Amino acid sequence: MLRFYIINYIYSFNLIFRYVRNTASSPKETEMLESEDVRIEIPGNQPTNNINVGVVREWEFCIQGHEITQSSERKRQIEKVPPLLLKGEKGRRNGEHYEPTVVSLGPYHHNRDHLSAAENYKLITLEEYCLSCEKRMDTLYNKVFEVVEDARNCYIDGCTDEFTDEQFNRMMLHDGCFVLFFIESVATQNNKLMLNNEHLGALGFATVTRDMFLLENQIPFVVLKVLLNLRFPEDGGESILNKFFNYLNYGEFTKREEKVFGKKQPLHLLELYRSYFISLFCSFGSKVDADRKDWNYVKRNRSFASVTELKAKGIFVKCTSDDESSNEDIKFHSRFCYGELQLVHRAVYPNSKAIYLNMIAYEMCPHNPNDFRVSTYVRVMKSLVINHEDVKELRNNNVLIHSLGRDEEVMKMYEEIDAPAVNLYMFSQLRLGIEKHCNNKYKTWAAELINVYFSSPWQTVALLVATAILFTTFLQTYFTVRPLPDESSGDIVKLLRRCVNSKHPTPA
Incomplete structure (x- = not known):
């Protein structure tokens, strides 16, 4: 109460x-x-059009593997490495792969003491690039100055405040000419490439490529585009970039019939190379996911068997032919009694780990709709490569070449690269196709028969000899129990009598 x-x-x-x-x-x-x-009621807080709907649609469109052609209202910036990638044991070990060791490009690592040698060398590359363009230095300066405001807006707010327009413009001009002079020298195998050895040393020359593809070491592509148009007015430098990217991908300078520039201008060189690096087969099965109703994240994200394990199940790795479409770099076909996993030919060299890590870091940045293609490719390779025998199998099938010395180094490289997120639609489609093939008893039995008894010519011959011996032994036993009539004179009866009376050779 x-x-x-x-x-x-x-x-x-x-x-x-x-x-x-x-x-x-x-x-x-x-x-x-x-x-x-x-x-x-809060005035001004109820917009007629929800901007989040457009953001969601843009992400969904990218994840489905389509290229965005319309310019988004989102301000795209050259991001820094997400801090979450630097946490944990792997993140701390890989931290050095995000820092430049020879040359700084852009404002994030400008004026570092250990990178001073490259600053002096940039003046030489500037002069050489002006001679190649047959233009005066002030002409290049003025052309870059026309886009200096757009270039400044490409960086995180506040990171360029310490530079005046003149200082920032000179930095963009020096860095852009350095990058393009190096790319042209490598792609054309110009003897002027030896200038890198003179001013940076042989080890420094080998590291320039690595530094050019660091996420925090990028310059806006709008600057590179202006300089490329001055040097290559006919195609805007697409042919040179094609050869340079092929050198990174395949270890060769041969120009392939692949477009470098898309419908949308890239933000920087790393983004352009990433879009050229790989394009996974985008015809993934939304119907497959809908039919199975398998939305368990762990199940959809689990790995599949390695190369040697797949071979035991009758799935053989094959290099994609050069005449096939480069838009289907990873394909799986389940044949009558075997499976075929097709992978594009790739080269692995000492700089590959740093380039992979920075492309993955680019995909992990916020405000950056993408389809996680490189992360998905790395996750596929991490599943396929478990031991050195897997690397050997990829080498023998011309899927992979490397200059790391031992196959164990390739295995270790993929093991240390972490791919936190993948395109679950693309990855799960590939995994479901492989699992469906492996669960087919008929195909796995046929694969076991081929692997055990027909893996080499000598095993095939031994199987045939053993089969012949078994067959004649059966005939001898049968006709011993039920002998042939003596009065038979047919050719078949004579042949059978001869087989029964003959003694087969005893195996050694």
């Missing part, structure tokens, strides 16, 4: 307090019924 009076007292006091407060704040409103609804 006492509790009931206390509750009523508190409720009455609350009503009196609300009445006094409303009377003091608004003299005209002297009465408010308890049953009235109070609605608070």
Whole structure:
């Protein structure tokens, strides 16, 4: 009872307090019924079009593997490495692969003491690039100055405040000419490439490529585009970039019939190379996911068997032919009695780990809709490569070449690269196709028969000899129990009698 009076007292006091407060704040409103609804409206907080809907659609469109052609309202910036990638044991070990060791490009690592040698060399590459363009240095300066404001907006707010427009423009001009001079020298195998050895040393020359593809060491592509148009007015430098990217991908300078520039201008060189690096088979099965209703994240994200394990199940790795479409770099076909996993030919060299890590870091950045193609490719390779025998199998099938010395180094490289997120649609489609093939008993039995008895010519011959011996032994036993009639004179009977009376050779 006492509790009931206390509750009523508190409720009455609350009503009196609300009445006094409303009377003091608004003299005209002297009465408010308890049953009235109070609605608070915040002006300007109800837009007619929800911008989040467009963001979601853009992400969904990218994940489905389509190229975005329309310019988004989102401000695209050259991001820094997400801090979460640097946490954990692997993140701390891989931290050095995000830092430049020879040359700084852009404002994030500018004026580092250990990178001073490259700053002096940039003046030489600037002069050489001007001679190649047959333009005066002030012409290049003025052309870059026309886009200096757009270039400044490509960096994180506040990172370029310490530079005046003139200082920032000179930095963009020096860095851009350095990058393009190196790319042209490598792609054309120009003897001027030896200038890198003279000023940076042989080890420094080998590391320039690595530094050019670091996420925090990028310059806006709008600057590179201006300089490329001055040097290559006919195609904007697409042929040179094609040869350079092929050198990174396949270890050769041969120009392939692949487009470098898409419908949308890239933000920087790393983004352009990433889009050229790999294009996974985008005809993934949304119907497959809908039919299976398998939305368990762990199940959809689990790995599949390695190369040697797949071979035991009758799935053989094959290099994609050069005449096939480069837009289907990873394909799986389940044949009548075997499976075929087709992978594009790739080269692995000492700089591959740093380039892979920075392309993955680019995909992990916020405000950056993409389809996680490189992360998915790395996850596929991590599943396929478990031991050195897997690397050997990829080498023998011309899927992979490397210059790391031992096959164990390739295995270790993929093991240390972490791919936190993948395109589950593309990855699960590939995994479901492989698992469906492996669960087919007929195909796995046929694969076991081929692997055990027909893996080499000598095993095939031994199987045939053993089969012949078994067959003649059966005939001898059968006709011993049921002998042939003596008066038979047919050719078949004579042949059978000869087989029965003959002694088969004993195996050694």
